Amino acid sequence: MIGTTPHPPRSPPVPPTPGDSRAAANAASVLRAVLAHGPLARSDIPKLCGLSPAAVSRQTTALLRAGLLHELPEPELPPAAAGAGTGTGPGPGPGRPRIPLDLHTGPLGGPLAAGLHIGVPFSTFSLVDLRGRVVARRAFPHAGRSPGRLPAEITAELGRFLRESNPAGRPLLGLGAALGGWVRPADGTVVRHDALGWRDLPLGARLSDHLGLPVSVDNHARAIAHAEILFGRPEARSSLLHLFIGNVVDAAFGIEGTVHQGPEAAAGDVAHLPVPGSPTPCACGRTGCLQASVSDAVLGAEAVRRGIVPDPSVNLLIDAAATGDPRADALLRERARTVGRAAALLLDVFNPAVMVVSELASILHDGYLDEIRDAAGDQNRYGRRIVAPHAGPAVLPVASATVLLAPLFRDPSRLT
Ligand SMILES: [Zn+2]
The missing domain is CATH 3.30.420.40 (ATPase, nucleotide binding domain)
Incomplete structure (x- = not known):
């Protein structure tokens, strides 16, 4: 039926995040509305975000350009309605209000976040899409390795995983790393991890230097909390x-x-x-x-x-x-x-x-x-x-990648 969205809204509007700049908050609000309710017709987004159609149009255009959103095929219209259509050209804009938008995911495209969970017996590498779904994962056992050499060995193996697990060459947004113990996200430092004997380890900087990616690091209990907030109940x-x-x-x-x-x-x-x-x-x-x-x-x-x-x-x-x-x-x-x-x-x-x-x-x-x-x-x-x-046995692969995705959903304007 004309005018219906593929999935009707299911929960209240997603408010802008306080403390962010206006543009960042508006972009975050649009992206989170599509995460919570998508696919969505453009015309349904303003009332979910509490934003004007013009503001939503600016943000959807930027988010499409950044590759975080994509357009789904246009719903079929009866000939009369199609003849009276408001938009004829391709591309985003307020003139194509019924084209459904969704997060850019799917086997053929859309950006991915890499995840690294460092446990005591093994590490887990993952690739996760914008809906927090695992598209690839690999375990890396620590048995027989010394904790002092572990960061370099994990980094080398993670680099191999990232090269081998993304054959389609989907854009990689960066890496989220999660582990137990006292972790300081501001500078990516593992302040103290008793079981591995790590003290003041600049894990984020080392991973970023070797992999050439933006890296965020957090404690794994907080990482799972972020994943529940973003993708869970x-x-x-x-x-x-x-x-x-x-x-x-x-x-x-x-x-x-x-x-x-x-x-x-x-x-x-x-x-x-x-x-x-x-x-x-x-x-x-x-x-x-x-x-x-x-x-x-x-x-x-x-x-x-x-x-x-x-x-x-x-x-x-x-x-x-x-x-x-x-x-x-x-x-x-x-x-x-x-x-x-x-x-x-x-x-x-x-x-x-x-x-x-x-x-x-x-x-x-x-x-x-x-x-x-x-x-x-x-x-x-x-x-x-x-x-x-919510992710069941995939909790750690999802949560580690969410260390990167949570800040992105708070401020997607850094990519737009
Ligand atoms: Zn005690």
């Missing part, structure tokens, strides 16, 4: 708490679309949060600290100690549970309950609209997510707010 944009459970345990908090960093970007260190009822001793001298109770390293070691798996691997433990080993299932449920009790403490403090818990077993199997929700206590207040990351 709409309520994450109002307020979001994220708890990351891996070899490193940390957290991030977002409000009104902004993820809190705090002075020196040190927010989110919850490694020594005391968990009620946990007797595990911690290197800090106390008992019941969150990281010492639930990290992947601790869980893997306990699985070996109980004779469930031969190596301290959470993946092996999850596989054992999936193939029917009740001891593996019991150990995973134990961890899930401890995580749930910690989540309840954080929910009490922050009262977010949604709480995302990134924990491998509960990402792969809903039963462990239910266990976390049950242990969080009062179901009415807490249980329904705890969710797994």
